[in-house]
Amino acid sequence: MGKAKNLEKEDLSTELKIKDAAAIVFQKKGFAATRTRDIAEEAGLNLALINYYYRSKKNLFDIIMAEKLSTFFRTFIPFILSEDQTPDEKIKRISKDYINLLLENPELPLFVLNAIHTNPEHFTKMIYGAEQIQHSPLVAQLKRLNPKAKFEQFFLNIMALCVFPFIMKPAISHLSDILSKDFENLMKERIEMIPKWMDAMIKVK
Amino acid sequence: MGKAKNLEKEDLSTELKIKDAAAIVFQKKGFAATRTRDIAEEAGLNLALINYYYRSKKNLFDIIMAEKLSTFFRTFIPFILSEDQTPDEKIKRISKDYINLLLENPELPLFVLNAIHTNPEHFTKMIYGAEQIQHSPLVAQLKRLNPKAKFEQFFLNIMALCVFPFIMKPAISHLSDILSKDFENLMKERIEMIPKWMDAMIKVK
DNA sequence: AAAATAATTAATCAAATGATTAAAATCATA
DNA sequence: TATGATTTTAATCATTTGATTAATTATTTT
Numbered sequence: 268m269g270k271a272k273n274l275e276k277e278d279l280s281t282e283l284k285i286k287d288a289a290a291i292v293f294q295k296k297g298f299a300a301t302r303t304r305d306i307a308e309e310a311g312l313n314l315a316l317i318n319y320y321y322r323s324k325k326n327l328f329d330i331i332m333a334e335k336l337s338t339f340f341r342t343f344i345p346f347i348l349s350e351d352q353t354p355d356e357k358i359k360r361i362s363k364d365y366i367n368l369l370l371e372n373p374e375l376p377l378f379v380l381n382a383i384h385t386n387p388e389h390f391t392k393m394i395y396g397a398e399q400i401q402h403s404p405l406v407a408q409l410k411r412l413n414p415k416a417k418f419e420q421f422f423l424n425i426m427a428l429c430v431f432p433f434i435m436k437p438a439i440s441h442l443s444d445i446l447s448k449d450f451e452n453l454m455k456e457r458i459e460m461i462p463k464w465m466d467a468m469i470k471v472k
Numbered sequence: 473m474g475k476a477k478n479l480e481k482e483d484l485s486t487e488l489k490i491k492d493a494a495a496i497v498f499q500k501k502g503f504a505a506t507r508t509r510d511i512a513e514e515a516g517l518n519l520a521l522i523n524y525y526y527r528s529k530k531n532l533f534d535i536i537m538a539e540k541l542s543t544f545f546r547t548f549i550p551f552i553l554s555e556d557q558t559p560d561e562k563i564k565r566i567s568k569d570y571i572n573l574l575l576e577n578p579e580l581p582l583f584v585l586n587a588i589h590t591n592p593e594h595f596t597k598m599i600y601g602a603e604q605i606q607h608s609p610l611v612a613q614l615k616r617l618n619p620k621a622k623f624e625q626f627f628l629n630i631m632a633l634c635v636f637p638f639i640m641k642p643a644i645s646h647l648s649d650i651l652s653k654d655f656e657n658l659m660k661e662r663i664e665m666i667p668k669w670m671d672a673m674i675k676v677k
Numbered sequence: 678a679a680a681a682t683a684a685t686t687a688a689t690c691a692a693a694t695g696a697t698t699a700a701a702a703t704c705a706t707a
Numbered sequence: 708t709a710t711g712a713t714t715t716t717a718a719t720c721a722t723t724t725g726a727t728t729a730a731t732t733a734t735t736t737t
Contacts, residue, residue: 278683281684297504297590298502299502299505300502300590302723303725303726304723312685313685313687314725315687315727316686317726317727318726318727319684319685322726323726324726325725374589380640381502381582385501385502385505387643390642391599406706414656417661418664420658420662423636423662424633426636427635427637428632428633429637430632430636431628431636431639434585435631437589437592438585438588438595439598439627440592441592441595451624451630456622457628460677462674463677467669467675467676468672470663471668472668472670504692507693508692508695517718518716519695519717520717522695523696523697524714524715527696528695528696529694529696580701644679
């Protein structure tokens, strides 16, 4: 529709500028509070280009959200499915990879979880292969470590320990004067501690 | 300003209806996405009454947010300050009181943390006595239990374990078919488990 | 270089929305 | 009950905002 038909790579420049700018503004203010004019300004481009390249604000948002959603959840998948790592190794890698990912994208969790909250039905597809998790190698490994441990609680716990600080970040950062460490150091420390904590938790009861 | 001068209790009826309706809609959709017309409809009242009683949408939001903010954080204060409970008892009570509070107000965490994220400067006052936490009885107790344990991490951990599931709730609830328990039972189980987990974590290292 | 296609711009539109107003209805008080 | 104050209502305003359009500039193709 008024969009370049063939060449899809040379002229990605402005198209990508818009998407990147939109991602920044959407993550900062949320969908409803961002005006297309904010995005245009952030991108340093004319307002009409947003509709020229992406048809509508909502469509642009959906594209960005799909990417962010994937980024937010995909870290876990290889570790859930892998057979040739111990649970210890998996937990270490998840903590490290995930916290480092979130240090690069600190606004990602609140952004994604907000979208799910605002529009739960729309995200059914996201949870595509969730049924298989119960029969995954990781769950089997955990059952072997502690038959009483519930894998739902395990997943909630490791996500909580990794993700929650980023959701609290604005409150924490504001406290950084009185805290001994700044936010980034706090999270670096957690990369080391979370595996130990998870190990202790799994053995409980 | 056009508002009743003297009598401030008899006619709270519609005033409160508006506030309650607004709290529901604001928590569901966020500030920017709620229209004053949504609030009026939720309350079953005429649109103009919102401005008559609360002057502006923003003012109404600020009033609600101040209350929700207090609700979200106040649970911890007595346990931080109390001298005559063991850390074990405190953690048990926090888990129980806080999770039960959030089961009554499941949208509270995302609502409050969003507001802080959108407008961090505005919430400086919230963190009024945070400096004193470092010298609080609870921190002293924790130091005695494990000198290596960091109280910042302890606070993050207990909040994470209690609060994070509610932020994930829309995703979890959607999974309830394939989960063994529904969300409420999952959280009831956590009331029992979190003290044990926290105890194991505190002893780490 | 000329023609055709694509990208960009400034101006504008139409719908949505927070807020106001003036009149009507309700309530309180003497 | 009559008078005055308060509350409620329907209609309207002014601004914001997502989107479109027509004209202009840039790029590609022949």
